[in-house]
């Protein structure tokens with residue numbers, strides 16, 4: 419089990435939360451160490467940018483081979499520091515491989531110069547170009563829930579853009595990020611990826627030194643990061659907390675809804691930013707849905723897995739996370755809810771029984787606050803309208819699901835939800851489709867990751883270049899010296915180009 423260690427410690431102990439066994443140590447990087455890492459990255463970055471998207475693709479595809487060839491060991495490291503089930507760990511290397519395909523395969527097209535048409539006749543005198551140049555050093559700060567995949571989500575498009583990257587993983591789970599960087603070094607790639615390990619102060623030092631911050635973590639820390647970035651006038655993107663609603667309508671396939679919501683709420687022991695954290699069910703199907711969901715959840719196998727896929731749900735990443743889940747369940751029960759299944763820690767490591775809560779009210783902490791654990795609170799609603807209103811009644815707006823027999827109805831309701839993504843009759847589907855944006859509304863974030871071209875252009879500065887198309891005189895009409903005839907001619911031409919109808923040829927009447 420994790421123990422509290424003062425932030426001044428020289429190194430950080432990493433323990434398996436499932437059994438408390440010590441599995442590694444990492445340095446607690448001081449601010450000057452972070453600054454030195456950024457300087458080295460800054461030095462290496464121009465050559466990386468100069469390789470161009472095709473040259474970078476070669477290295478990214480070598481990394482893909484390395485990830486797939488080392489997947490079993492990566493999964494071992496993942497399990498050792500998170501206590502997650504083997505199946506949950508298994509997603510991380512394969513989705514990483516898919517991400518590498520997407521960004522390495524599309525970067526050249528996405529980063530290609532643009533040659534926009536001039537908006538008016540005077541613009542015809544110039545050749546216009548927009549080019550995309552990376553921020554030299556991108557800082558990526560990640561949480562503990564997907565310690566290999568979460569870095570991959572953002573490091574890969576930043577590298578594909580031509581930036582160098584400093585990665586700061588969570589102090590709770592730094593070992594998988596170190597594996598990621600080890601892979602990069604082992605394939606002999608240019609030194610444009612480094613890892614800084616440490617607590618919040620190390621992350622703060624990263625924000626003090628890089629040129630762009632991609633932050634994933636809690637809303638509270640995201641707010642601090644945004645304020646610091648504003649002080650330095652550097653751009654940032656924030657992927658923050660969520661409290662994702664599921665709406666189950668009376669016309670839904672209730673078996674699919676109960677299966678999908680069990681997985682969507684409990685995958686990775688519920689420690690997913692886009693996990694289903696509250697369920698609104700139309701009255702006519704409430705009892706049937708609740709019974710089926712409770713049966714599904716009751717059958718889940720909870721425990722410390724090996725390589726054999728023996729368990730469905732693993733441990734929580736920290737003791738404090740387990741305590742938070744316990745508080746939400748206890749407060750709900752004290753306020754009149756009922757645990758249909760689960761409801762307590764197992765007493766071993768940080769395991770908490772997968773839990774379904776019924777008779778839940780919108781005012782309870784299990785509905786108002788992010789839980790990030792294996793709980794599914796269920797609320798009965800009168801109709802579709804009440805479900806939409808309650809789903810939108812949240813400070814968060816990351817993602818939502820709708821379960822219905824009519825895709826058309828689902829898409830109509832989706833447009834009424836205040837949420838960065840809506841999946842109909844499925845959970846997480848948008849996360850595995852990199853052509854779509856993954857971003858939070860309201861307090862769930864600022865900006866988005868992916869979304870096709872915009873997911874790589876966010877790591878670039880736009881540069882406008884103009885080149886003359888015609889032979890040049892020694893001076894332009896609007897340059898010095900200003901004389902009445904030259905000024906009238908220059909402004910007259912500009913007016914003619916900008917105005918419509920007779921105003922095009924109007925004179926200056928003053």
Ligand code: NAD
Pocket residue numbers: 559560561562563586587588589616617618619620621622623625634635636637638639640642643657658659660690691788790816858862863
């Ligand atoms: P956290 O905010 O405590 O920490 C996230 C990271 O920020 C860690 O690496 C931490 O060391 C670092 N950090 C802490 N203080 C910092 C500072 N002042 N400056 C810079 N970095 C600092 O979050 P957590 O507990 O590790 O992760 C859980 C949270 O992450 C949940 O709220 C979850 O919803 C969110 N999350 C969001 C997404 C998403 O894509 N929206 C994905 C996964 C997790």
